[in-house]
Amino acid sequence: MEKNSLQEENLTPTKEQKFWMYRNMLVSRFLEESIEQIYLEGKKPVFNMAAGPIPGEMHLSNGQEPCAVGVCAHLQPFDVVTATHRPHHIAVAKGVNLNKMVAEIFGKSTGLSGGRGGHMHIFDADVNFACSGIIGQGMGPAVGAALSRKMQGKEGVGVAFIGEGAVNQGAFHEAMNLAAVWKLPFITIIEDNQWGISVAKSESTAVPDNSVRAQAYGIPGYQVRDNDTYEIFRVAGEAIERARKGGGPSLIEIETYRLAGHFMGDAEGYRPPGELDGLKAKDPINVMRARLGSEEGLTDEQNDRIVAEARATVDAAVNFARESAYPSPEEALEKVFV
Amino acid sequence: MNEQVTTVAANERRLTIARAMAEAIAQEMRTDPSVFVMGEDIAKLGGVFGNTRGLLEEFGNERVRDTPISETAFMGAAVGAASDGMRPVVELMFVDFFGVCFDAIYNSAAKNAYFSGGNVKVPMVLMTSTGGGYCDAGQHSQCLYATFAHLPGMKVITPSNAYDAKGLMTSAIRDNNPVIYMFHKGLQGMGWLGTEPGATVHVPEEAYEIPFGKAAIVREGSDVSIVAVGMGVHHSLKAAAKLAEEGVSAEVIDLRTLVPLDRDTVFNSVAKTGRLIVVDEDYKSYGVTGEIIATIAERDVSILKASPQRVAYPDIPIPFTRPMEQFALPNPDKIISAYHNLKRARTWRWL
Numbered sequence: 001m002e003k004n005s006l007q008e009e010n011l012t013p014t015k016e017q018k019f020w021m022y023r024n025m026l027v028s029r030f031l032e033e034s035i036e037q038i039y040l041e042g043k044k045p046v047f048n049m050a051a052g053p054i055p056g057e058m059h060l061s062n063g064q065e066p067c068a069v070g071v072c073a074h075l076q077p078f079d080v081v082t083a084t085h086r087p088h089h090i091a092v093a094k095g096v097n098l099n100k101m102v103a104e105i106f107g108k109s110t111g112l113s114g115g116r117g118g119h120m121h122i123f124d125a126d127v128n129f130a131c132s133g134i135i136g137q138g139m140g141p142a143v144g145a146a147l148s149r150k151m152q153g154k155e156g157v158g159v160a161f162i163g164e165g166a167v168n169q170g171a172f173h174e175a176m177n178l179a180a181v182w183k184l185p186f187i188t189i190i191e192d193n194q195w196g197i198s199v200a201k202s203e204s205t206a207v208p209d210n211s212v213r214a215q216a217y218g219i220p221g222y223q224v225r226d227n228d229t230y231e232i233f234r235v236a237g238e239a240i241e242r243a244r245k246g247g248g249p250s251l252i253e254i255e256t257y258r259l260a261g262h263f264m265g266d267a268e269g270y271r272p273p274g275e276l277d278g279l280k281a282k283d284p285i286n287v288m289r290a291r292l293g294s295e296e297g298l299t300d301e302q303n304d305r306i307v308a309e310a311r312a313t314v315d316a317a318v319n320f321a322r323e324s325a326y327p328s329p330e331e332a333l334e335k336v337f338v
Numbered sequence: 339m340n341e342q343v344t345t346v347a348a349n350e351r352r353l354t355i356a357r358a359m360a361e362a363i364a365q366e367m368r369t370d371p372s373v374f375v376m377g378e379d380i381a382k383l384g385g386v387f388g389n390t391r392g393l394l395e396e397f398g399n400e401r402v403r404d405t406p407i408s409e410t411a412f413m414g415a416a417v418g419a420a421s422d423g424m425r426p427v428v429e430l431m432f433v434d435f436f437g438v439c440f441d442a443i444y445n446s447a448a449k450n451a452y453f454s455g456g457n458v459k460v461p462m463v464l465m466t467s468t469g470g471g472y473c474d475a476g477q478h479s480q481c482l483y484a485t486f487a488h489l490p491g492m493k494v495i496t497p498s499n500a501y502d503a504k505g506l507m508t509s510a511i512r513d514n515n516p517v518i519y520m521f522h523k524g525l526q527g528m529g530w531l532g533t534e535p536g537a538t539v540h541v542p543e544e545a546y547e548i549p550f551g552k553a554a555i556v557r558e559g560s561d562v563s564i565v566a567v568g569m570g571v572h573h574s575l576k577a578a579a580k581l582a583e584e585g586v587s588a589e590v591i592d593l594r595t596l597v598p599l600d601r602d603t604v605f606n607s608v609a610k611t612g613r614l615i616v617v618d619e620d621y622k623s624y625g626v627t628g629e630i631i632a633t634i635a636e637r638d639v640s641i642l643k644a645s646p647q648r649v650a651y652p653d654i655p656i657p658f659t660r661p662m663e664q665f666a667l668p669n670p671d672k673i674i675s676a677y678h679n680l681k682r683a684r685t686w687r688w689l
């Protein structure tokens with residue numbers, strides 16, 4: 001899949017870039033839909049997180065795909081990305097090995113970490129991707145990667161994806177200041193899905209728009225409204241280009257939608273009635289498909305083919321994971337030190 | 339997130355640990371206006387693990403506060419409020435998150451009484467979930483009992499059943515010192531975490547205290563002492579039941595509080611049985627198991643008929659995948675093997 005050249009002159013996506021983004025959104029969504037189904041295997045009629053082929057907590061990214069593709073369309077494998085407890089869409093767009101990632105989510109020996117990490121601890125060193133389950137934790141390491149590239153004189157930027165809830169962590173503010181004072185090639189992407197578990201942004205955050213916080217560090221801040229894939233592409237392109245040229249860090253907050261619960265099993269009693277239906281009506285995948293239809297003449301047959309390919313990619317990864325063996329229990333004792 | 343309250347007999351109230359905790363907090367809030375609760379998702383949601391359910395409805399959002407995801411700030415705020423006449427009950431959702439706010443806990447809450455020569459009190463309760471067994475991997479499954487118990491200035495409690503959970507919570511809120519209240523997710527009574535039924539027991543309605551530093555002998559025996567906390571108590575009781583089928587009489591001790599630690603009860607039990615197994619879901623090295631064994635070794639090693647055994651978490655980060663996690667966790671079978679190892683071990687020669 002072609003996506004981009006490094007020298008971005010025009011910040012509207014090319015046809016290739018649009019299709020690249022659309023395909024990755026589809027792969028990401030189909031992945032989440034598959035995981036959703038498989039996760040529930042063994043968990044009915046009694047929902048017990050420990051049961052089934054995919055146990056543990058599961059945070060799905062349905063609806064947040066534009067943030068991942070709009071940013072990662074400008075990134076190369078050598079660029080460093082840190083993500084959160086809700087990592088799948090970003091991992092897909094960053095080019096993490098899908099078979100190995102799904103195998104990791106299943107806890108299989110063929111997984112990226114041989115089953116030690118699971119869904120909240122996806123590490124793919126080949127494409128410089130990592131994520132973690134502690135809110136705000138990715139900020140420091142992404143700044144550190146940016147520092148390392150600068151010190152080594154090597155190409156590459158550090159990008160930290162975080163949720164809007166993480167902006168209230170001390171780690172966010174300290175990392176932003178550090179990146180700014182050292183003028184590092186660093187970008188933070190705030191995926192604002194309005195909710196930190198059951199707590200609304202308006203009840204936890206003193207300002208409605210976190211992009212204003214950029215002023216406190218003397219760096220550019222952007223806010224993208226309404227989960228707009230092209231607008232994300234445009235501002236991320238600008239920020240990443242500036243970072244590559246030595247212009248220092250930027251902050252981007254994206255208004256996005258969480259179309260699933262916080263984690264699987266979440267009854268979502270805190271959501272105002274009707275909110276979810278309203279968001280589903282604006283499903284970014286449908287928006288993207290309509291745009292490709294009107295702008296690039298995407299026909300139904302072409303779309304069917306793209307959809308089928310994306311589904312096949314996901315199905316192959318799921319089959320790979322299902323057919324892989326579990327690691328032997330004693331392997332738990334390995335890899336503590338390397 | 340369903341929990342069950344079952345009424346068996348007319349005057350029996352079987353409560354989950356989650357319900358028992360919430361009841362104790364509510365009762366203290368009714369009588370003491372300085373008690374308030376804060377933490378992530380504790381208000382509208384009633385806590386991810388159910389232990390603050392109903393509090394928002396009864397006391398309102400002035401006293402039951404959802405916080406931003408800002409542990410550094412709200413843990414520090416708990417310390418400040420506690421030193422200024424309030425009695426905060428603050429939740430750290432998973433103990434694994436302590437890294438974000440540990441300075442306020444161990445350098446401030448735990449030390450201010452001492453630094454001030456006893457003039458400043460920090461009467462706060464930090465309640466936090468511990469434990470794994472449901473594949474939540476290495477940042478959501480730890481126990482970290484010893485991490486807190488190691489550092490002076492904090493009381494550390496680990497209830498294994500709802501009766502203790504309520505009484506210990508009441509004592510914790512009334513205590514003038516920082517209390518770390520560590521509840522195990524697998525005992526909480528939340529069906530979605532596959533709860534241990536033995537933790538759901540009769541709980542009296544009226545408020546009562548359970549004193550700190552008093553271990554409970556939850557099963558009497560004469561051949562071996564099994565010392566445990568939290569989930570380990572239930573593993574130990576299951577192991578003891580199986581050992582009984584082999585004709586072995588095991589005594590099970592639930593420490594209930596790690597700080598203060600009831601060394602006398604442990605010592606007296608081992609003096610009687612001559613054999614010791616310590617069970618802990620926290621990491622093996624530098625932890626509860628070593629401390630209990632040291633208690634005996636220091637006081638009178640001659641009471642031991644064989645080398646003590648420990649069943650603890652190996653010194654590895656907690657793996658996600660089920661086979662690895664189950665391999666690493668303590669369980670009744672491991673306790674039974676520990677007993678057999680202990681029997682095989684040489685008895686002391688020099689006596």
Ligand SMILES: Cc1ncc(C[n+]2csc(CCOP(=O)(O)OP(=O)(O)O)c2C)c(N)n1
Binds near residue numbers: 086133
């Ligand atoms: C330090 C820390 N505190 C609390 C949590 C528990 N927690 C997990 S996800 C979450 C909400 C995060 O909200 P946000 O950052 O907006 O991301 P979203 O879940 O909406 O993607 C919380 C509080 C955690 N994992 N780490």
